[in-house]
Amino acid sequence: xxxxxxxxxxxxxxxxxxxxxxxxxxxxxxxxxxxxxxxxxxxxxxxxxxxxxxxxxxxxxxxxxxxxxxxxxxxxxxxxxxxxxxxxxxxxxxxxxxxxxxxxxxxxxxxxxxxxxxxxxxxxxxxxxxxxxxxxxxxxxxxxxxxxxxxxxxxxxxxxxxxxxxxxxxxxxxxxxxxxxxxxxxxxxxxxxxxxxxxxxxxxxxxxxxxxxxxxxxxxxxxxxxxxxxxxxxxxxxxxxxxxxxxxxxxxxxxxxxxxxxxxxxxxxxxxxxxxxxxxxxxxxxxxxxxxxxxxxxxxxxxxxxxxxxxxxxxxxxxxxxxxxxxxxxxxxxxxxxxxxxxxxxxxxxxxxxxxxxxxxxxxxxxxxxxxxxxxxxxxxxxxxxxxxxxxxxxxxxxxxxxxxxxxxxxxxxxxxxxxxxxxxxxxxxxxxxxxxxxxxxxxxxxxxxxxxxxxxxxxxxxxxxxxxxxxxxxxxxxxxxxxxxxxxxxxxxxxxxxxxxxxxxxxxxxxxxxxxxxxxxxxxxxxxxxxxxxxxxxxxxxxxxxxxxxxxxxxxxxxxxxxxxxxxxxxxxxxxxxxxxxxxxxxxxxxxxxxxxxxxxxxxxxxxxxxxxxxxxxxxxxxxxxxxxxxxxxxxxxxxxxxxxxxxxxxxxxxxxxxxxxxxxxxxxxxxxxxxxxxxxxxxxxxxxxxxxxxxxxxxxxxx
Numbered sequence: 001x002x003x004x005x006x007x008x009x010x011x012x013x014x015x016x017x018x019x020x021x022x023x024x025x026x027x028x029x030x031x032x033x034x035x036x037x038x039x040x041x042x043x044x045x046x047x048x049x050x051x052x053x054x055x056x057x058x059x060x061x062x063x064x065x066x067x068x069x070x071x072x073x074x075x076x077x078x079x080x081x082x083x084x085x086x087x088x089x090x091x092x093x094x095x096x097x098x099x100x101x102x103x104x105x106x107x108x109x110x111x112x113x114x115x116x117x118x119x120x121x122x123x124x125x126x127x128x129x130x131x132x133x134x135x136x137x138x139x140x141x142x143x144x145x146x147x148x149x150x151x152x153x154x155x156x157x158x159x160x161x162x163x164x165x166x167x168x169x170x171x172x173x174x175x176x177x178x179x180x181x182x183x184x185x186x187x188x189x190x191x192x193x194x195x196x197x198x199x200x201x202x203x204x205x206x207x208x209x210x211x212x213x214x215x216x217x218x219x220x221x222x223x224x225x226x227x228x229x230x231x232x233x234x235x236x237x238x239x240x241x242x243x244x245x246x247x248x249x250x251x252x253x254x255x256x257x258x259x260x261x262x263x264x265x266x267x268x269x270x271x272x273x274x275x276x277x278x279x280x281x282x283x284x285x286x287x288x289x290x291x292x293x294x295x296x297x298x299x300x301x302x303x304x305x306x307x308x309x310x311x312x313x314x315x316x317x318x319x320x321x322x323x324x325x326x327x328x329x330x331x332x333x334x335x336x337x338x339x340x341x342x343x344x345x346x347x348x349x350x351x352x353x354x355x356x357x358x359x360x361x362x363x364x365x366x367x368x369x370x371x372x373x374x375x376x377x378x379x380x381x382x383x384x385x386x387x388x389x390x391x392x393x394x395x396x397x398x399x400x401x402x403x404x405x406x407x408x409x410x411x412x413x414x415x416x417x418x419x420x421x422x423x424x425x426x427x428x429x430x431x432x433x434x435x436x437x438x439x440x441x442x443x444x445x446x447x448x449x450x451x452x453x454x455x456x457x458x459x460x461x462x463x464x465x466x467x468x469x470x471x472x473x474x475x476x477x478x479x480x481x482x483x484x485x486x487x488x489x490x491x492x493x494x495x496x497x498x499x500x501x502x503x504x505x506x507x508x509x510x511x512x513x514x515x516x517x518x519x520x521x522x523x524x525x526x527x528x529x530x531x532x533x534x535x536x537x538x539x540x541x542x543x544x545x546x547x548x549x550x551x552x553x554x555x556x557x558x559x560x561x562x563x564x565x566x567x568x569x570x571x572x573x574x575x576x577x578x579x580x581x582x583x584x585x586x587x588x589x590x591x592x593x594x595x596x597x598x599x600x601x602x603x604x605x606x607x608x609x610x611x612x613x614x615x616x617x618x619x620x621x622x623x624x625x626x627x628x629x630x631x632x633x634x635x636x637x638x639x640x641x642x643x644x645x646x647x648x649x650x651x652x653x654x655x656x657x658x659x660x661x662x663x664x665x666x667x668x669x670x671x672x673x674x675x676x677x678x679x680x681x682x683x684x685x686x687x688x689x690x691x692x693x694x695x696x697x698x699x700x701x702x703x704x705x
Contacts, residue, residue: 032064032133041068041087041097049100052083064133067324068097071114071345074320076101093127093135096348111348116341131326132341144414145318145346148309148399155309155400155411156256159393162402162409163257163293166391170406173390179207180290184280185268186211186261189251194237197226197267211261213291214250215385215392217376218266218469219302225271234267245306246297253295253307253395263287266303281573284480285388285487289434294389296382299397301375310397316412319346380466380473380520384480387433387459403433434484452492453509456485457543460501460513464520465540471521472528474535475501475574499578500533504562507580508555510534511639512544512656514620514676526623528571530578531673532658532704537622544640544656544678554644557584557637560701579670579705585638585695586669586702587612587657591631605633605659605677611694614682619659619675629661629674636660636677637702638695646688655679660704669702 032038037058040048056078058065068085072078076099086106087097094115100106115137116129128135149155166173182200186209189195200209224244226234240248247264254262270276280287288294297307309315326339376382376394386392391404399411409415463478478501485493497504511532517540524538534541560581567576589605606616615638621630636657643650656678660671686694 030130030133032062035062035065038062038064038068038133041085041095042089045088045090046086046098046106047088049084049086052078052085052099053081055085062133063131063326067132067134067343068114070324071322071343072099072112074322074345075099075110075112075347089127089135094137095135112345113348114343114345116343129341131339132324132343134343137344145316146412146414147318148315148411150309152252152256156253158411159253159400159402160257162393162407163391166404166406167292170404172405180286181283182207182209182290183211183263183268183283183287184276186263187251187267188260189254189262190260191237193240195240195243195251195262196237197231197234199235209261210259210292211263212250212254212257212259212293212295213263213288213385213389214247214265214295214297215376215382216246216250216297216303217301217379217382219304220469221302221304223266223303225266226268227272228270231270238267244303246300246303249307249395250295250297253393257293259292263291278573281476281479282483284384285483288385288388288480289390289484291389292391294385294392296376296386296392296394298376298394307395308397309399314397316399317347319344378467380463380468380477383463383466384478388480388484389433392433405433434481434488450509452489453503453506454545456493456503456506457510457513457545460534461540461542464534464537465517466520468521470572471524471538472572472575474520474529476572479573499562499564500529500574500576501535502533504559507559508557508639509543509545511557511658512676513537513541514544514678515539515622516542524623528575530580530705531622532580533578535574536673544654553640553642555640556695557582557639577705579703581701581703582637583699583701585698586660586700587615587636587638587695587698588634589616589636591633592616603630605636607636609698612698614684615655615657615679617657617677617679619677621659621675622673627674629672630659632661633659633674634662635671635702637671637704641691644688644691646692649685649687651685652679652682652691654681658704660702663705669700671702671704673704 035058037050037054040050052072055065056069059069060066069078072085076083080101082102084100085097086100087095090096094113096111096113098106098109098111100109104110114134116132116134117137149158182205184201185197185199186205187195188198198205222244224238224242224247240251243251247267250264251262254260269280299305299310300307322343322345324341324343326341392402394401394403401411402409407415459481460478468474468477482493482498482501483495486495486498492505493503494505502510513534515537519538520540521538526536526538529536560583562581563579565577565579588608590608592604592606594602594604602618604616604618607613615636619630619633621627637660638655638657641652641655643653656676658673659675659677661674663670663672
């Protein structure tokens, strides 16, 4: 029988009606201060894991354990012997508690906010209720909750309100309403039984014709594509019943929104015509920025899944209001007094759909933006589709959400008051798209060029971790954003200076990337791009941005020349070879294996010049430990360091250097990039001029392919 009967008794006791006498406290009202079990949940942030069973066993002696049991009985099954709790009191004075059940991990477990809402306290309110032992929230967060409607008519009526309000009254969303080129082809969805592919160059459509652009995951099979063989057939008409579920649901959504035209890449681009594809990839900035609305099938991992609302457990749940009754001894004469408290428990903000932009402003239990339900945010091609949109509607498995330059909305919350700056501008805690980007006062004391390089490196860092079916699309899937930035700031992002995902005018900053995370494609082909450019790495990348530190960084490299090699005929857009000629400190090194405490040896690259021995360090390799060129590294190229002032003495807080391996059979000082060394703070302090003197003998011209 195990322990099941004991847990059953506990559960029955916890489910007593609140009209019956409540918990009889047999000691100090603050007995929970000495309870070793629930006390762990109020320590450091998510530091301890506590068995739910031990909390339930303490319920007879500890009022807080009893209250936690009563509360959790409303959101989880108390009979599971393996369920564990983690928790912490967070900044809004609520208890955030994670319930890790069988099958859950720390990253996937649901989180709940628990707080009491009693109004017995006047003026200065205590941090914890003296009887229940739970925190007292200063402001309830559940007041704006609204249930998600079940019929498409009701759900899309709300989305239609969002669209109408944005188009008619949002000045910020319409101020950059430039003349965008219509897509070459659109789908006319006005018929009930068929949709029809129309050529906008032949059809007499107004240049400002409104259309919806679909953002979705194709999946590995089942998608319907236009090719040279069926082009005429698709122009005559495509039966609705022959459409994959995701595209068919998108058509239905557009009809609810009273829109006639839809753009879908698989159907509006001739997929087996390389010339058509190459011509339209740079037009993505027009296609997605010019769309009236970008519709995202956020919860669909393939074209066959459709856009269904998930089951109730996948949807944001309404808060639960629980009345807890206590009886306690008021004095030594054993005269009892009644005590009742109202507790609110709600699932942490949008835990089930946290990756949607409409929910990014809220914290979650694991503080991780990864979303297992809405997979569109994991894919590479969908990044620019969301980023370029003037306004986006996301159809997730949990709910719908909305973003534009003015609003962030969702289905399960009524609009709340906006947070605004002193100038009256809407505050967004995260940039959702190009309309949220600004260079004004981003770095108050830095050069303006640093701001622009940061904007691009931040975009790349966010995009680079997204998955691609074809690794060769690594640059092509970002082309629309590059075009959009060139239009917005043409004097900075110059079209003739953009190669391989990098702007040559900002190149010294854009060389400072290092790898992290898992591969983005099943097959990685680094040679499709130059080794110095971030797309050659098949993993997420991060950039060193010293401007955040409020110190004086120095870039030691100068771009002297750039040679681009003509890509082969079969190359995908953005692929090819390119060589940069740089001038800067090029430091010869030797490879040494250092062993600590008899552990496995660590590789370090040590300068041969003994005066620079403090610059030895281990490398973050671009292609992992399996790269054979890692053993052939002969030089470190210093790219940047901080702080640096000629007449001031400082310890070097950091130096960033590229690991270079010579190209076999090529002339001297021609290298391939292998990795990056980021040195920690040096023990020795250097006058800036002295540090420069040590490096001057190593300044030379070199090439990286």
